[in-house]
Amino acid sequence: MLVFVTPHQFIDNICKSLVGKVRSDAEAISLIKGMEVKIEGPCLISTYISEQLGINCSVLMGANLASEIAEEKFSEATVGYGNNREIAEQWVQLFTTPYFMVTPVQDVEGVELCGTLKNVVAIAAGFVDGLDMGNNTKAAIIRFGLREMREFCKLLFSSVKDDSFFESCGVADVITTCFGGRNRKVAEAFAKNGGKRSFYELEAEMLQGQKLQINTFPSSFQLMVNVFPGLLMAIHTSSRLFQLIERDS
Ligand SMILES: NC(=O)c1ccc[n+]([C@@H]2O[C@H](COP(=O)([O-])OP(=O)(O)OC[C@H]3O[C@@H](n4cnc5c(N)ncnc54)[C@H](O)[C@@H]3O)[C@@H](O)[C@H]2O)c1
Numbered sequence: 496m497l498v499f500v501t502p503h504q505f506i507d508n509i510c511k512s513l514v515g516k517v518r519s520d521a522e523a524i525s526l527i528k529g530m531e532v533k534i535e536g537p538c539l540i541s542t543y544i545s546e547q548l549g550i551n552c553s554v555l556m557g558a559n560l561a562s563e564i565a566e567e568k569f570s571e572a573t574v575g576y577g578n579n580r581e582i583a584e585q586w587v588q589l590f591t592t593p594y595f596m597v598t599p600v601q602d603v604e605g606v607e608l609c610g611t612l613k614n615v616v617a618i619a620a621g622f623v624d625g626l627d628m629g630n631n632t633k634a635a636i637i638r639f640g641l642r643e644m645r646e647f648c649k650l651l652f653s654s655v656k657d658d659s660f661f662e663s664c665g666v667a668d669v670i671t672t673c674f675g676g677r678n679r680k681v682a683e684a685f686a687k688n689g690g691k692r693s694f695y696e697l698e699a700e701m702l703q704g705q706k707l708q709i710n711t712f713p714s715s716f717q718l719m720v721n722v723f724p725g726l727l728m729a730i731h732t733s734s735r736l737f738q739l740i741e742r743d744s
Pocket residue numbers: 500501502503505509526527528529559560561562704705706708
């Protein structure tokens with residue numbers, strides 16, 4: 496059983512170093528909340544692992560700030576699996592503890608995309624905090640964000656289930672990320688600095704070696720604007736903000 500949990504930026508090299516060294520009946524699980532963005536379109540990390548290593552890959556996502564889990568504060572998570580319920584049960588057994596409750600859901604794409612797309616919503620929540628726009632606006636961002644996450648998921652995979660958005664991987668992760676996550680924190684600082692300090696600079700200064708879980712390259716930003724128009728439009732200072740971000744990236 497192989498567990499992948501690194502920032503998504505490293506998955507390419509990690510997979511390349513494993514090619515030819517993994518048994519064909521090995522089972523993988525990805526805890527990585529990110530996505531490979533290629534010219535031909537977005538590629539799920541679980542798909543990438545499966546394709547590179549020729550093995551099945553499930554996912555584990557949820558409202559899981561690592562620092563809180565380390566302190567054994569209660570949280571829950573969602574295992575997204577494909578066809579094999581037995582494998583899902585094995586992952587549930589492996590990860591479950593008295594303070595970590597794991598629920599299996601037969602929807603790899605929906606569960607993984609929730610973990611990925613909530614990072615975009617967290618950036619918007621950080622802008623709201625940095626611009627002192629208040630809790631009502633932040634709640635609106637969370638609601639818009641969740642709704643647009645669902646639309647985008649279904650656009651990519653019609654198989655994605657509505658129920659997945661009510662699991663820990665969905666609404667719960669959006670909430671915890673928009674209040675306690677790194678992406679929110681750096682986006683808040685970006686807005687507070689009026690866009691004068693880049694995401695890269697703030698990431699290096701504020702995250703102690705962690706990586707932002709969103710790609711701020713122009714192509715990815717454009718993808719974000721294209722797929723989340725309503726979410727970004729909901730920030731009323733958007734035009735100024737967009738200019739700052741585009742200039743920054
Ligand atoms: N930190 C959290 O609260 C949390 C919670 C849930 C899910 N996740 C997800 O888990 C993933 C990893 O989390 P993180 O960003 O907090 O991890 P992290 O920054 O703690 O790093 C995780 C691992 O990546 C390794 N690493 C660092 N540089 C590397 C390199 N150049 N090549 C290969 N490996 C390298 C580190 O040695 C470490 O073992 C992310 O996708 C994140 O979204 C994180």
